[in-house]
Amino acid sequence: MLSRAAESIYWLHRYIERAENVARFIDVNLHLMLDLSPDSPEQWQPLVNITDDRHDFAKRYGTATKENVFTFLTHDTANPNSILSCLQAARDNARSMREIISSDMWEHVNKFYLMVRRAARQAQDTPHDFFTDVKNASYLFVGITDATMSHGEGWHFGRLGRLIERADKTSRILDVKYFLLLPQASDVGSPVDDIQWAAVLKSASALEMYRQRFGRITPVSVADFLLLDREFPRAMHYCLVEAETSLHLISGTPMGSFRDEAEQRLGRLRSELDYAAIQEIIGVGLHEFLDRFQFKLNQVDDEISNTFFAMRPVSGQRRGGV
Amino acid sequence: MNLAAYDTGPFYDELIRQDGQARPGAAPLLERVTSLPEGELVRRQQAAERDLLNLGITFTVYGDEAGTERIFPFDILPRIVGAADWAIIEDGLKQRIQALNLFIDDIYHAQRILKDGVVPEELILSARNFLQPCVGLNPPQGIWCHISGIDLVRDGDGQLYVLEDNLRCPSGVSYVLENRQVLKRTFPQVFEVSQVRPVDDYPSRLLDMLQSLAPAGVPNPTVVVLTPGIYNSAYFEHAFLAQKMGVELVEGRDLAVVDNLLMMRTTKGFQRVDVIYRRIDDDFLDPLTFRPDSYLGVPGLMQVYKAGRVALANAPGTGVADDKAVYAYVPQMIDYYLGEDMVLPNVPTYVCWEDKQRRYVLEHLDELVVKAVNESGGYGMLIGPHASAAERKTFAEAIEADPRNYIAQPTLSLSRAPVIVDGALEGRHVDLRPYILYGAGRPYVLPGGLTRVALQKGSLVVNSSQGGGSKDTWVLARD
Numbered sequence: 001m002l003s004r005a006a007e008s009i010y011w012l013h014r015y016i017e018r019a020e021n022v023a024r025f026i027d028v029n030l031h032l033m034l035d036l037s038p039d040s041p042e043q044w045q046p047l048v049n050i051t052d053d054r055h056d057f058a059k060r061y062g063t064a065t066k067e068n069v070f071t072f073l074t075h076d077t078a079n080p081n082s083i084l085s086c087l088q089a090a091r092d093n094a095r096s097m098r099e100i101i102s103s104d105m106w107e108h109v110n111k112f113y114l115m116v117r118r119a120a121r122q123a124q125d126t127p128h129d130f131f132t133d134v135k136n137a138s139y140l141f142v143g144i145t146d147a148t149m150s151h152g153e154g155w156h157f158g159r160l161g162r163l164i165e166r167a168d169k170t171s172r173i174l175d176v177k178y179f180l181l182l183p184q185a186s187d188v189g190s191p192v193d194d195i196q197w198a199a200v201l202k203s204a205s206a207l208e209m210y211r212q213r214f215g216r217i218t219p220v221s222v223a224d225f226l227l228l229d230r231e232f233p234r235a236m237h238y239c240l241v242e243a244e245t246s247l248h249l250i251s252g253t254p255m256g257s258f259r260d261e262a263e264q265r266l267g268r269l270r271s272e273l274d275y276a277a278i279q280e281i282i283g284v285g286l287h288e289f290l291d292r293f294q295f296k297l298n299q300v301d302d303e304i305s306n307t308f309f310a311m312r313p314v315s316g317q318r319r320g321g322v
Numbered sequence: 323m324n325l326a327a328y329d330t331g332p333f334y335d336e337l338i339r340q341d342g343q344a345r346p347g348a349a350p351l352l353e354r355v356t357s358l359p360e361g362e363l364v365r366r367q368q369a370a371e372r373d374l375l376n377l378g379i380t381f382t383v384y385g386d387e388a389g390t391e392r393i394f395p396f397d398i399l400p401r402i403v404g405a406a407d408w409a410i411i412e413d414g415l416k417q418r419i420q421a422l423n424l425f426i427d428d429i430y431h432a433q434r435i436l437k438d439g440v441v442p443e444e445l446i447l448s449a450r451n452f453l454q455p456c457v458g459l460n461p462p463q464g465i466w467c468h469i470s471g472i473d474l475v476r477d478g479d480g481q482l483y484v485l486e487d488n489l490r491c492p493s494g495v496s497y498v499l500e501n502r503q504v505l506k507r508t509f510p511q512v513f514e515v516s517q518v519r520p521v522d523d524y525p526s527r528l529l530d531m532l533q534s535l536a537p538a539g540v541p542n543p544t545v546v547v548l549t550p551g552i553y554n555s556a557y558f559e560h561a562f563l564a565q566k567m568g569v570e571l572v573e574g575r576d577l578a579v580v581d582n583l584l585m586m587r588t589t590k591g592f593q594r595v596d597v598i599y600r601r602i603d604d605d606f607l608d609p610l611t612f613r614p615d616s617y618l619g620v621p622g623l624m625q626v627y628k629a630g631r632v633a634l635a636n637a638p639g640t641g642v643a644d645d646k647a648v649y650a651y652v653p654q655m656i657d658y659y660l661g662e663d664m665v666l667p668n669v670p671t672y673v674c675w676e677d678k679q680r681r682y683v684l685e686h687l688d689e690l691v692v693k694a695v696n697e698s699g700g701y702g703m704l705i706g707p708h709a710s711a712a713e714r715k716t717f718a719e720a721i722e723a724d725p726r727n728y729i730a731q732p733t734l735s736l737s738r739a740p741v742i743v744d745g746a747l748e749g750r751h752v753d754l755r756p757y758i759l760y761g762a763g764r765p766y767v768l769p770g771g772l773t774r775v776a777l778q779k780g781s782l783v784v785n786s787s788q789g790g791g792s793k794d795t796w797v798l799a800r801d
Contacts, residue, residue, distance in 0.1 A: 003587045004576050095378070096552050099564035099571045103377075110378040153589065250589070308589045 001153050005097040007309035009154050010161035012101075012109070013145075015090035017165040019083045019116075020138035022073055025050060025173060025203045027131035032199045033066075044069040046180055050172045051081045067124070074130075075120035083134060084120045087113045102148035105141070112137040156246040160304065163246070167239035168297055173203045174226050175290040178219070197222055204234045223286060224278040236293070240270040247304075262303035269296050325356050328740060328747045334480050335749060336401050336739040347402045347516065347798045354512045355399070364745050367398050370504045379500050381555050394497055395791030397741040398508050401752060401773040402516075405801045411482065411756060412767045414666025415472055417656060419758050419765050422487060422643045424659040426466040429642055430456050440658050441651045445675060448726055449648065450696055451641030453604060455611050455624065461637040462535045463762050468635040469528070469599075471495070471772075474666070474754045478735035483669045485753065487649060489640040491601050494772040494792075495757050496559035499524060499566075501794040502770070517799040519769040524757070525566035527768075528599075531761035532567075535633035536596040543596035545569045546586065548577070550602050550618045560601050574602075579622035584632040597633045604638045646695040646729045647673050674721050674728040683730040684721065687714045690730040691782075692721070705782055707733050736782055739793065741775060751776045753784050754795060769797040 025047060033042055045064040048057045053072075056079065061068040075084045091113040098106050115133060123130035142162070149155050177200045181193070197217045201207040206225065209232050214221040229235035244266050248255050251263065258264040281289045330340055337348040344352040355363060371393060374380075380391035403411070428435050429446060436443040446452055471492030473485040502521055506513055529545065536543030549560035551573050564571035576586050577595065585592035600607065606616040611624040626632045642648065650671040653664050672679040672690070683690060687706050694702030704717045721728045738749035756771035773793040774784035784790040 001589055002570055002572065002576050003589055004573070005570070006589045092552065095557070095561070097571070098561035099547075099569070103565070107377055111376050114375070157589075 001100065001157075002097075003309050005100050006154065006157045007305070008093040008097045009100065009158045010304070010309070012090050012093040013158040013161035014165040015086040015093065016109075016112075016138050016141050017162045018081060018169070019086035019090070020135055021166070021169040021173075022051065022081065022083050022086070023131040023134035023138075024205065026070065026073055027128060027135075028199050028203045030127055031202075032195070035195050042066060043180070046176045047073065049176045050169075052172070053079060053081055070124055070127075074123050084116055087116045100154050102144070104144050104148045108137070108141055108144050112141065153250055156250045157308075160243050160246045160250070163239040163243040164297065164301060164304075166234055167236045167243070168294060170204050170226055170234050170236050170239070171290050171293050171297075173200065174223060175287060175294075177203070178223065178286055181219070201225075206232060206234060220278060220282060223282065227281070228273060228276060228278060237270075237273040240266065240273060244270050250308075260303070260307045262300060262307045265296065265303050266300045269293070269300060325352060325747070329749070330738070331749060332478070333735060333749060333751075334476055334478050334737040336476070336737055336752065337399075338740065345402070345404075346801060347404045347796075350515045351400065351402065351509065351512045354509060361745065363398070363742060366508050367742055370396065370398050370508060373504060373507075374500070377500070378558065379497075380558060395777055395789075396497075396501060396504070397775060397777075397791055397793050398505065399740055399742065399747075400505055400509075400794040400796045401739050401754070402796045402798065403754070405798050407482070408769065408797045410665060411474065412769075414482075414484070414664075415756060415758055415767050416765045417660065417662060417665050418472065418484065418487070418652065419467065419470055419760055421652065421656040421659050422470075422489065423464075423466055423760065425655045426489075426637075426640055426643050427464060428659075430459055430639055435655065435658055438658070440654050441648070442675075445647060445651075445673075445726070446642065449642050449645045451604070451639075451645055453612075453639045453642070456637075456639030459628065459637065459639065460630075462537075462630075462633050465535075465760050465762075466637040467640045467643070468531060468535070468637075468760050470636075470758045470760070471755045472758065474756065475669070475734055476737035478737075480737075482666060483734070484652075484666050485669055486646070487644045487652070488755075489644040490603065490636065491556075492755070492757070493556040493559050493601075494755055494774075495524060495768070496562040497792050498757070498768070498770055498772050498795070500562075501792060505794040516796060518796040519799050521768055521770040524768055525563060527759055527766060528563065529567040529569070531759045531766075532597045532599055532633075532635055534761040535635060537630055537633065540596050544594060545597040545599065546572045546595050548572055548574070548598050548600040548602060550574075550606070554601075556601065563599070574616075574618045574620050577620045577623075579620065579626055582626060582629065582631065584620070584623065584626045595632060597635065599635050604641060607634075607638060646671075646693055647675060647726065648695075650729060669731045669734065672730045674725040674730065680721065680725050683728075684718055686730075687718060689733060691733050692717050692728055692730045694727055695729060696727070703783070705733065708782075733782075736776075739773070739775070741777065741791075741793075748779070750779070751782050751784065752793070771795045771797075 029047055044066055047069050048054050048064060057072055061072060072079050073082055076082045077085055079085060091109055094101060094106055094109040115137065119130050119133065145158060181196055194217055197219060198207055200222055201210050204226055210225050213225060225232065226235055228237045230237055230241065232238055247263055247266055251259060253259045253263055258267055325342065328338060330338055337345055337352065339345055374393045374396060380393050425435065435441050436446060467489040469492065471488040471494065473488065474482055475485045476482050498521055532545045533543050546569055547560055547564040549557060549571055551557065561571055570586065572586055578585050578587065580592055584595045586595050602618050605613045606618040608619050608621060608623040609616045610621050627634055649668065650673050653668055656662055656664050672683045674680040674683055690706045692704040692706065704713060706714065736751040736753065739752045740747040741750045752773050752775050754771050754773050757768045759766045773795045775791045775793055776782055776784045777791045778789055
């Protein structure tokens with residue numbers, strides 16, 4: 001398929017996944033605030049940290065009040081990671097390759113965008129409804145994509161984008177919340193606030209699945225589940241395993257080997273998680289581990305872009321395929 | 323909905339006769355419309371508009387906020403063309419497109435028609451769209467204008483005229499197909515009894531025609547649609563046609579010339595392209611041949627084209643024949659190349675470049691419509707009877723300064739069709755743009771077309787860029 005179209009479908013999925021994640025963690029935080037005692041300070045700054053936009057936010061808004069963070073993350077078009085900006089970008093990408101995706105997918109993305117544009121400004125009045133709509137529209141997008149688009153190259157580029165975005169967001173939720181709740185590695189084992197940790201799991205829609213696997217909520221098990229679970233679809237390990245499968249189906253390279261740097265880097269990062277143990281990670285420092293993970297995931301993204309999307313000059317062309 | 327209140331005025335109405343009775347083919351539709359409960363028609367109109375917005379069937383408005391998209395205003399009452407009228411239209415268009423094609427081929431080769439003095443040589447050689455690099459080109463099958471849209475109007479007495487030839491990148495056919503989808507949902511029963519001819523096979527016919535242009539020896543030719551990108555006003559149509567044909571939609575940056583072949587950049591390396599349905603203007607096709615500042619085209623494309631290794635539809639250079647001053651000579655072309663009488667007449671046209679005709683135009687500006695020869699979209703136009711004295715003066719000066727650039731025509735009393743305005747029917751002026759495909763074999767005329775409506779009361783300008791809308795066009799299989 002056209003390099004440009006592959007890139008568009010990759011980003012279409014990333015942006016929709018991003019919007020869903022932003023909606024989920026604002027929603028969870030709103031609920032959490034209702035459960036906290038009135039005198040404990042509200043925690044809105046971490047949300048800005050999760051999307052990694054704290055400098056832009058500090059410059060344009062100053063304090064992280066509920067209103068400021070809400071505006072910044074839902075409908076501020078100057079913030080490229082706000083829900084509205086994500087949907088605008090997703091729609092532009094979908095528009096630029098309408099001939100590749102199914103009409104049902106296009107129609108859904110277009111309606112999703114129109115809904116967000118209409119509702120984002122009023123989201124503060126009935127926030128739960130708005131964020132639920134965004135999450136459901138994202139699930140529906142994935143479902144329509146699965147049901148109406150051939151599971152060929154384009155579909156795998158989309159899935160690759162979605163899974164890489166998801167692994168990144170889960171790692172950030174874990175990083176920010178862990179740091180906030182347990183600043184020191186030695187704090188592990190001190191009395192925990194069940195409500196707060198349940199909120200961390202809800203931010204990744206993981207509470208019920210976690211309960212089935214571990215039952216009691218402990219910080220170490222929460223980190224274990226979100227990082228290393230092989231079956232939960234928002235766990236970082238799961239995302240990388242599936243992303244790698246898609247990458248190899250695109251290129252035709254047998255699993256366990258590589259022909260380009262994207263495959264090499266993704267394979268390495270995935271195998272790191274294959275053989276990781278949570279106690280070791282926490283011993284060395286969870287924050288340091290997650291920081292490196294995000295850095296390496298960015299490198300994977302760069303190499304996917306270099307291998308498949310880059311507008312290669314006419315001479316010295318035959319890279320990545322053929 | 324009550325028909326009795328509808329006033330056709332002094333105009334020819336496409337659906338309703340002066341005595342208030344339905345024209346023959348329109349009876350089932352009008353019966354249905356009048357039997358609908360109060361408000362139902364408006365409700366259906368709103369549902370149709372909502373569908374169009376959700377489907378993203380929009381166009382970009384230039385000069386507005388960057389990237390503003392609107393739905394193309396749409397009226398759910400179709401325009402109906404009877405079988406007898408259509409037979410004349412179809413014959414007339416086939417004749418016209420063949421003559422125009424022979425003319426273009428002649429102009430870029432021997433120029434017999436100029437040497438024989440049938441069309442003034444200076445008029446053609448001074449045409450802005452006469453492209454020197456196209457001299458001597460031999461497009462596949464000898465066909466230059468593969469896809470054209472020819473605008474027709476009906477005068478007060480019911481006579482159909484050709485108003486304008488669009489031989490470069492005529493747009494609008496996607497609305498023909500989409501409007502039909504909406505109408506089938508809106509009036510299913512009427513549709514059945516009226517025996518409306520289908521238009522849905524247009525993408526298949528377009529693809530067949532494009533594949534017929536592929537270089538010899540290519541068994542499964544790769545066809546692409548070349549677009550300027552998502553900010554172009556007709557982007558929706560480019561994507562729509564690529565999707566319906568199942569071919570790639572490419573931008574200039576996706577293409578490159580490699581080893582004298584035209585290639586597209588794919589995730590698996592370069593892949594050869596055989597036929598380009600290009601929706602960018604000649605000027606922008608190849609910066610090495612035409613405008614050097616173009617980023618939309620592909621450097622070196624024309625070399626590959628001249629070598630016969632890629633086909634372009636339409637061929638570059640066709641614009642020489644949709645110059646409005648050249649239009650005036652189409653009757654002579656039909657006689658010269660085909661030895662036939664014209665089936666669909668031209669609107670009488672004064673070419674300001676000729677002294678006598680210019681004097682007449684300047685003396686009768688208050689009666690005439692004046693048009694700049696290379697403008698489209700309703701720009702560069704003076705409607706004399708509706709213009710102020712100051713506007714007429716501006717145009718008079720412009721004509722004196724550059725007579726080659728202007729033509730004039732009598733102000734026709736354009737026919738009207740009913741549209742829904744605030745829940746009632748009112749007449750609005752319409753035109754009709756049928757689409758013609760011309761590949762190997764005879765030209766094919768799509769039985770339908772874009773009926774454009776001047777939605778503003780009394781307005782004669784139907785262009786979408788000037789507040790025009792559209793209607794579905796029903797061509798009947800039988801009268």
